[in-house]
Amino acid sequence: MAGAGLTGCLAALALARAGWVVVLVDPLQRETLLSRQRAYALSQSSLALLQQLGLASALASHLQGFDQLTLAANRGRAQARIHCTDLPRDAPPAIGWIAEHRPVMATLLRHLDQTSAVTLKLGVAPSSFPGLAGEAGDGNWDLVVAADGHRSMARQTMGVRCWGWRxxxxxxxxxxxxxxxxxxxxxxxxxxxxxxxxxxxxxxxxxxxxxxxxxxxxxxxxxxxxxxxxxxxxxxxxxxxxxxxxxxxxxxxxGLQLAQRLQQGNVILLGEAAHCCHPLGGQGLNLCWRDVGCLHALACRVGQRQRSIGWLLRRYGRQRWVDTVATLLVTDGLLRLFTPGPLTRRRWLLVPLQRFSLALLNRWGPLRSLVLQAMAYGWGPWRRRGMPQEYTSKLSQATPARSR
Ligand SMILES: Cc1cc2nc3c(=O)[nH]c(=O)nc-3n(C[C@H](O)[C@H](O)[C@H](O)COP(=O)(O)OP(=O)(O)OC[C@H]3O[C@@H](n4cnc5c(N)ncnc54)[C@H](O)[C@@H]3O)c2cc1C
Missing domain, CATH: 3.30.9.10 (D-Amino Acid Oxidase, subunit A, domain 2)
Structure with a gap:
């Protein structure tokens, strides 16, 4: 696997949990990987995956839940409030959880260190990455996972082009x-x-x-x-x-970027190597982790010898399209609707449209529910998984008390 960012680390753990042996390489040293100053808004889909991989309790104390999201436009004159009660009743009581980069990364690296099926090679020069020597992967590896970020060397080596714009x-x-x-x-x-x-x-x-x-x-x-x-x-x-x-x-x-193929030969593109979008709506990392969730589900079937690696490769490429394309298009559409730019210069048209859409969202519960579910679980078949009570209550502690 190439790339020990948040996507690559979680994917390595997911593959190991599915019974695979993984080598994970990154040119950066541990301290550099840890030192990114950023916080992420994790969605329900990300939390469900952490739970499934047995990482949620280790992270619970580093998560700050929020149960309200206020959308405001036109200098605050148009507003819509979304509340976690707009989610299904059995969902953990938060719209999302804010997590700082360092503790999340440190937890993932610690679990990787403790997982014997994973060999972590940090500070490795790109030319010596396993699996990326050949045009579309290396025959010595069953699967090569490229999670090496938006400038992905793996993607370029494979000759996979991208759609997108800055x-x-x-x-x-x-x-x-x-x-x-x-x-x-x-x-x-x-x-x-x-x-x-x-x-x-x-x-x-x-x-x-x-x-x-x-x-x-x-x-x-x-x-x-x-x-x-x-x-x-x-x-x-x-x-x-x-x-x-x-x-x-x-x-x-x-910018917005989408690889024209998500799989080629025995290589699959994961996380920002495959797609990236504007941070509006905080979808970036959650979309990357939904790639990991998909890979994990497929890898479990292969690990249990129910399916072949060829099946996984074909299936991954197909399964990730709907969610990825929909998330990128919706993020881009919202940005264009709410930010005057080349396509939406006419403020006289834009302001009433913003007011109307936020008023509709504020007043109409089913629409709020639809929007929130898409933000929380992504697009396509929503795969919401039930969470054990112990986990739900830990997350409730991370969310300041409010009635649902
Ligand atoms: C300003 C901003 C705010 C954001 N806020 C949010 C938010 O609130 N919520 C959210 O969900 N997302 C957010 N995002 C998006 C989020 O940061 C990214 O989606 C996420 O970090 C991508 O993770 P990644 O592991 O795919 O890529 P990266 O974090 O870029 O990791 C790629 C890794 O690959 C390594 N690498 C590079 N080249 C090679 C190579 N040749 N071989 C092997 N390894 C290599 C790199 O060293 C790096 O460690 C934000 C993004 C920005 C820019």
């Missing part, structure tokens, strides 16, 4: 302390320059994911800390006040 936007991520923050409520604000998310991390801390034009992001990144704080304070929801900025902001270019 947005004229960058995403700034930064952690802050807020006053007035409700630790159970996340915000997605649709602003003219791009969406801005406020993700509650508990104890007054929040992760901000701020999309803006590339030019403005460059100017913001060049600011001294007090000027950056002032600029950030001006764009936050009115309900919260910025107390301090906790770390150095980082900016990332954003």
């Amino acid at each position: 947005y004229d936007q960058s995403c700034i991520t930064v952690q802050v302390h807020l006053h007035g923050e409700d630790s159970a409520r996340a915000w997605e604000m649709f602003r003219d320059e791009g969406p801005l998310a406020v993700l509650p991390m508990g104890q007054g801390r929040s992760q901000i994911v701020w999309s803006t034009s590339r030019a403005r992001a460059a100017r913001l990144m060049a600011m001294d800390p007090p000027s950056f704080s002032r600029a950030l304070a001006a764009v936050l929801p009115k309900a919260v006040t910025l107390i301090t900025v906790r770390n150095a902001p980082q900016a990332f270019p954003v």
Whole structure:
């Protein structure tokens, strides 16, 4: 397997749990893998997979659940509130869980270290990666999993091209302390320059994911800390006040990318090697982990000798299309609907459309339910799995108490 990011590490554990022997390689050293400053909004599908792989209890204390999501547009004049009661009654009582990169990565690496079926090779030069020497994989390996990120060397070696485009936007991520923050409520604000998310991390801390034009992001990144704080304070929801900025902001270019094939020969593309999307809606990692969930289900059948590896390869390529394409298109559609750009320059048309769609969402329960289920479980056949009581109650503790 190539790539020990969050997708590759979880996939290695999933394959090992399915009875496979795995070699996982990455050019980065352990500390570099751990040091990414980011927090993710994990969805119900991700939590169900962690539970299935026996990792949920180890991570429960690092997860901060939120049970409300406020969508706001047109400077807060149009709003829709989504609550976890819009999910099926037996779902864990949260819309999502905020997890910081470091503890999640550390937990996955610790479990990999403890799994005898996995050999973890970190700091390995790309030329010596197992399985990627040949054009479409190496015959010495039954399966080669490429989870080596959006610039995937494996994908390029295979000659698989991508569809996609870059947005004229960058995403700034930064952690802050807020006053007035409700630790159970996340915000997605649709602003003219791009969406801005406020993700509650508990104890007054929040992760901000701020999309803006590339030019403005460059100017913001060049600011001294007090000027950056002032600029950030001006764009936050009115309900919260910025107390301090906790770390150095980082900016990332954003785009949409989809590999034209998800499988070739004995290689499959997983996570951002296969697809990436705008962070709007926090779908990126969850979509990557749904790839892992699919691989795990197929690998279990092969591990139990019910099916062949050829079957897994064909099946994976087919099964991941609907969810992947739908998630990318919906994310892109929402971005275009709520951010004035080349396709939607006419504000007189856009503002009523935004108001109408948020009012509809706010008033119409079945629509909220549909939207939330798609966010929580992905598209295509929703594979919601029942969770044991012990796990559900651990997650309930991670979610500030609120009645459902
Ligand atoms: C600003 C921003 C905010 C985001 N917020 C969220 C969020 O709230 N929720 C969410 O779900 N997602 C979010 N995402 C998306 C999420 O970060 C990614 O989807 C996720 O990190 C992808 O994981 P990955 O393991 O597929 O790729 P990566 O994390 O890129 O890992 C790829 C790994 O492959 C290794 N590698 C590179 N080349 C090779 C090679 N040749 N051989 C072997 N290994 C190699 C790299 O060293 C790296 O360790 C966000 C993204 C951005 C940019």
